[in-house]
Amino acid sequence: MKTLLLLLMLFVTPALAVQPDEVLPDPALESRAxxxxRLLRCPVCQGETIDESxxxxxxxxxxxxxERLVAGDSNAQVLDAVTDRFGEFVLFQPRATGGNLILYIAGPLMAVIALILGWRFIASRRSGTETAEKPLSPEEQARLDEIMRG
Incomplete structure (x- = not known):
């Protein structure tokens, strides 16, 4: 039973790659680090934070x-320094400015456009714009009767 519990704990807890020699002695600074x-993406792994990679x-x-935290930088200054050095690609949540603003707006805008188009399509189908079926001509009815008799 204890082995099962231990195995479950291994799957629940995140795997962190932070080495003991990297940990800061000040718990507050380490917590900020x-x-x-958690906000920075590994440039190599791309799907992991730098803590996990x-x-x-x-x-x-x-x-x-x-190093930046020990030097007295705020969290925002550290993120700015890393972004200046490696580009916005390292941010898991890129800032909503400049070209990124287009990407932040495009998704919801496309969803709204799709909903409007879907609503208009459904409304046009309900409005009875379908053409009424016209009856068969006498020649068509005679041909159909001939086919049905076999």
Missing amino acids: RDIS NAPISRDLRLYVR
Whole structure:
């Protein structure tokens, strides 16, 4: 039973790649470093934060974040410094400015346009704009009767 519980705990807890020699002695600064690290993407792994990644560049980024915090930078200043150095790609949540603003607006705008077009399509189908079926001509009816008799 204990083994099962231990195995479950392994799957529930996140795997962090932070090495003991990277941890800051000040718990408050270390907490801030971890908060910032959750916002930064590993440039190599791309789907992991720098805390989760074992890539050497992630280790360098973790150390750089801690250096900036020890130097007295605020969280925003650290994020700005990392972004200036590596580009906005390292941010898991890119800022909604400039070209990124188009991307933030495009999704909801396309959804609204799709809803309007869908609503108009359904409304036009309900309005009875369908053409009424005209009856068969006598020649067509005779041909149909002939086919049905076989």
